[in-house]
Amino acid sequence: MAIISLSYKYLERLTGTDRETILKRIPMIGSEIERIEEDHVDVEFFPNRPDLFSVEGAARAMRGFLGIETGLPKYSVKPSGIKFTIDPKLADIRPCLGSAIIRNVSFDDESILSVMALQEALHWAVGRGRSKVAIGIHDLDTVIPPFHYTASPRSRKFVPLDFTKELTLEGILAEHPKGRDYAKIVKDFPLFPLITDDEDHVCSFPPIINGERTRVTTKTRNILLDVTGTDQRAVNVAANIICTAMAEAGATIESVEINGVAAPDLAPTERTVSVRECCDLVGVELTARQMAGLLEKMRFGAQPVGTDRVRVQVPCYRADIMHDWDLFEDVAIAYGYENFDVQIPPTFSIGKEHMATTVAGQVRTILSGLGYLEMMPFTLTNERVLYDYLQRPRSPHVLHLMHPISEEYTVVRTEILPLLLEMLQVNRHRELPQRIFATGDVVADLLTTQHLAAASTHPAADFSESYAHADAVLRELGITYTVRESNDDAFIDGRRADIIISGKKVGIFGEVHPAVLAAFELEHPVVAFELDIRAVPGYPSH
């Protein structure tokens, strides 16, 4: 999650209001306050609003939300005359490039860290961990334009950031900490992306690391921005967010010519939306003028067109506006979620329980009546518990998690009884008798079905008890069944029976085998039964 540190002093200067007002209102624009500190507040913004991942961006939004400055923020871009070329060989490697010249910046140590934090947050939210988008910021005055984005041999050498010696590109992937972190993005390509200046100085090896030569310091006054990636829309958004944040801080933005096209383009996009549609979605009656006013609070440009249309200019940094409804949500946020006169949905309908839960409820009634307590064990388990401990063969139908979190949870249960035995193990110091049951999902292959299992342990537990209780459950569930000698090694030979319906096994009951008891560290006899609930007449199949 993107947690952004907002310094009160800077935030107050940028918004023109006091910290109390900001802290009170900032959650209602769509954020969560993580920590309130002496000199700053840590706020979590949603991943669809990377434009809020800087103090400048958050202040811009809050000025609108608080009514201090509303409407579309305007950013002018002058051509710098600088060109940037793209090597066609990058087409299958990392084809997209965005860039800008940012002049008249003034950095102190804190603001350098702040820009780096924005860069990292964008790498996470827009860049998908740099694979989709990566950003480089360079001291423009250390390099000579024009600039070249090329596909370079892996043996090319330069001094990466935080290093004093030259490394090859391959060497960087092996030796530089950032190289090791992000090697997986490029390692399979024969050539690596590289940005150089006209004298062949390396600016950066995207998406891995910049060159030490172009390091940004407190003396830096002018910046070269490079944004590379695999998706042009995402690349542009990242560049726009950086440029507009820097412009908010007082810098001027100049464009770079990439293959004949000027970048960045900080002009808004336009959408014309319906007032009726907005009101019908949000549930608040608004005029076109009111709706435009609310959109302006969210920093859109907005003009009513007749009574049912609003023309909207979407700022270049708002990547999340994909659909008209995205604008309607901003109308609702500007209106204030706390101001809604909430109402229960008027739709009349008659409730209906699903038969699977009806039957589960009946199972609970029957087993409670027999004195059993319900358990709700996990559906995730492992094959030792599920099969080995019960002396059962491992099922070919069990589903394996591809990346389990621990050895305890590697498969989805195909039976419930093993989990109940585990519950008895957990509770073995508790008073006897113990009678427990569970009902719920089991999965074989891709099919989810429901089972019930019950276990009883006390010094006098015997086959007759399991038979009597299984019989009671089956009778109460309306199941007609026969029994047959079982060969399930989880139970004692001569004290076990399969439950049969139309020649098919649907369950088992009997006395649990002493070797199974030993595996679960149980000291008293356990009798148990398990039933496939599909045996209930009329039970739904999915």
Place this chain on the structure above:
Amino acid sequence: MAELTLNEKRLLAALAEVKKTDAEHLASVLNATPEAVVQWGHLAEDKGLAKVERITKKSFEYTEEGRKYLKNGLPEAQLYKKIKSKPDSKIAEFQEDPAFKIGFGQLRKNGLVKVTENGTIQLCEVAVRGDDYIPDKDKGHAGSIERDEASLKNPSDKDPKTKEFIKRGILAESETVRYAISITPAGLALVHQGLDLREEIGTLTRDQILSGAWKTASLRRYDIHKLPKTVYPGKSHPYQRLIDEMRQILLEMGFTEMHGGIVQSAFWNFDALFQPQDHPAREMQDTFYLKEEAPLPEGWECLRDMHEHGGNTSSTGWGGKWNPDKAKQCVLRTHTTSLSIQYLVNHPEPPVKAFCIGRVYRREAIDPTHTPEFEQLEGIVMDKGVTFRHLLGFLKEFYQRMGFEDVRFRPGFFPYTEPSVEPEIYVDGLGWVEMGGAGIFRQEVTAPWGVTYPVLAWGLGVSRVAMFRLGLKDLRQLYQSDLEWIRNSPVHAPAKVGRKA
């Protein structure tokens, strides 16, 4: 005063006539064992109605040896008579005599015989005179052969000789205890007031009920201040009861319950919900993937178009290429919203009100506040004319019925809803707590399936509500429960979560 049992009453009634008697006598009168009578006496004594005295008495019995001596005389007396009848005999003449060994020892100890240097045995002066002997070095009591014989015939605990005989194994001492029970003035007064001496009944029998004997019977009264044995009924799990409470609310509101599989294709779990294929939540570190694949449903091409360019809606889509192979991968459902969208596909006409509470799976390590599987309360309302305002109305109503009086709403973000909202409830001691997510399904989600009316949707945390309502600090208690906790969790557990001051 505690109630008298029938037996106590009978005892008092019997005592009222004799005032004081022993237990044996009472036992025969009351047709009981003396031990029982003493027990009743003690019960009555505790109430100040009777007095029980313990009286002990010693008695003596002859041992086998003692019975022989009683018949033949003490060995010393036998030997004494023989020596007296054959004066100046050599000691050797008596040594074969069975009485010699003990008799000679006793006589010599008491200074009644002596042996001369030439081996002649002689009676001492005392013995000749028939005077009382005085034993050497206080080894016994003074006596005489004649009186010793008398002592043997009449043992008494006052006779020191009796003690000596006990020591010599001639006599055995035994103690008998008897009880004397008397009635106190209070007891007597009670008897004079009149006692109900009808037979007391513990367990009412079928015969007594059928015959009408119960009408005249006296049913034994129980001491209600004695605590009962603790027994526990079988019952459903406290968490299940809470889930059922939530289900009940939704059913009362007219929702239809959905049900579906744990295993879903990425298509239904992610793609159908407009999650871009490179969305972080889809990555291996957050989702349990399975190696199995599921075929794409009919109409999947519409969804591809929606992802790539927004289909026929006002959406731009995510751009890029949508990969059908990624959508075929199977996962353990990360939310039950995968069931909602499939329900809508099967029920595209309004109105639809549906819900379910089911397990969902996230790739999280287990700790007190995280488990890899947990419940989610999922629901949708699709109808002409429903709006965001109604969504908020539903959420508020639901939480208030669950006992959370104060509900507020913050903007939220979910890839498949717009507008989105995060409901929060106020919990004493914690403040505002986020409870899940809700919103209106994006057109990108509904349009591919021909669903044209707004769909209000929510996925709410269930275990969190359980923690507040059940007062748990550790989520694991829900899934790996201590039996004692279940035994001691009352079935009726109304909400006590407090409200904002």
